[in-house]
Amino acid sequence: MTRARYSTLSEEQAQHFLDKGYVVIKGCLSRDVAAKWSSYAFERLGCDPEDPATWREEIVWMNREHVARVESLAPRAWGAICDVVGGEDRIDDRVMQIESKHFTTINSFEWSDAFIVNFRRGADEVWVPPSAAAGGWHKDGSFFRHFLDSREQALLTVVYWSDVAHKGGGTFIAPDSIKHVARFLRDHPEGVEPGGFGHLIESCSEFVELTGEAGDFIILHPFMLHASSNNHSGRVRVMSNPPIVLKEPLNLNRSDPETFSLLERATLQALGLKRFDFKPAAPRDERWTVFGG
Numbered sequence: 001m002t003r004a005r006y007s008t009l010s011e012e013q014a015q016h017f018l019d020k021g022y023v024v025i026k027g028c029l030s031r032d033v034a035a036k037w038s039s040y041a042f043e044r045l046g047c048d049p050e051d052p053a054t055w056r057e058e059i060v061w062m063n064r065e066h067v068a069r070v071e072s073l074a075p076r077a078w079g080a081i082c083d084v085v086g087g088e089d090r091i092d093d094r095v096m097q098i099e100s101k102h103f104t105t106i107n108s109f110e111w112s113d114a115f116i117v118n119f120r121r122g123a124d125e126v127w128v129p130p131s132a133a134a135g136g137w138h139k140d141g142s143f144f145r146h147f148l149d150s151r152e153q154a155l156l157t158v159v160y161w162s163d164v165a166h167k168g169g170g171t172f173i174a175p176d177s178i179k180h181v182a183r184f185l186r187d188h189p190e191g192v193e194p195g196g197f198g199h200l201i202e203s204c205s206e207f208v209e210l211t212g213e214a215g216d217f218i219i220l221h222p223f224m225l226h227a228s229s230n231n232h233s234g235r236v237r238v239m240s241n242p243p244i245v246l247k248e249p250l251n252l253n254r255s256d257p258e259t260f261s262l263l264e265r266a267t268l269q270a271l272g273l274k275r276f277d278f279k280p281a282a283p284r285d286e287r288w289t290v291f292g293g
């Protein structure tokens with residue numbers, strides 16, 4: 001019997017990440033925990049998810065209050081993260097304070113209730129399917145200058161704390177954006193400022209609406225262009241998007257190809273290359289304060 005290559009991901013899931021830039025891991029979080037943390041959040045917001053008359057805003061970005069280790073809250077999610085980045089020892093365990101509108105404190109080892117609550121975004125407008133026309137497309141990471149090998153937002157992840165039906169505010173993604181973002185960053189070794197990627201959606205032709213259930217976890221390549229969507233379901237969508245920070249930039253030029261992480265392999269595949277000796281041509285410019293481990 002051959003030894004499994006990954007702790008948690010199946011070969012099919014790993015291949016899906018390589019080919020599509022994302023992988024869905026179902027049922028990572030107990031429904032009870034998801035319901036409990038969501039109800040704390042609704043308490044903080046002073047609203048009742050069952051009573052639209054109490055919903056004050058269409059969509060809300062919350063600060064974190066409850067925090068727990070991913071490994072204890074959702075061990076399979078943690079296993080999958082480690083599988084994609086090439087092991088826990090590559091993940092930065094420090095607490096970072098970010099200069100940003102959203103999720104001001106992050107630690108890759110933790111999940112929090114810094115929720116993005118989509119009550120009824122755009123419910124009065126026609127529902128636009130996932131497409132360039134839907135608008136709002138972006139690459140995450142407002143707190144650093146972006147390079148092909150950046151470690152600061154090495155994964156985009158999505159945790160669903162509520163069920164998310166079709167037209168229910170599920171995050172829109174564009175799987176073929178990874179290729180366009182990768183090539184754009186290859187052609188800009190001097191780096192790209194946050195916000196400099198949205199126009200690439202015009203080159204994309206593959207779009208997905210991420211529906212799912214409370215407890216589902218989705219790992220996305222950091223180059224995945226994505227957007228909030230309109231919620232016509234009448235049900236509140238609760239999600240979080242904790243970033244994963246690595247200790248070192250990606251190494252796209254490892255001498256032994258067996259030691260590339262799935263993330264590095266996906267990035268090389270997006271470039272159509274076996275290896276690439278990337279050298280940043282400007283300072284990284286990280287905009288955060290480090291608090292320790």
Ligand SMILES: O=C(O)CCC(=O)C(=O)O
Binds near residue numbers: 229241
């Ligand atoms: O609301 C969503 O589904 C996505 C939100 C998002 O992408 C963000 O806050 O960066």
Ligand SMILES: [Fe+2]
Binds near residue numbers: 138139140226
């Ligand atoms: Fe985002």
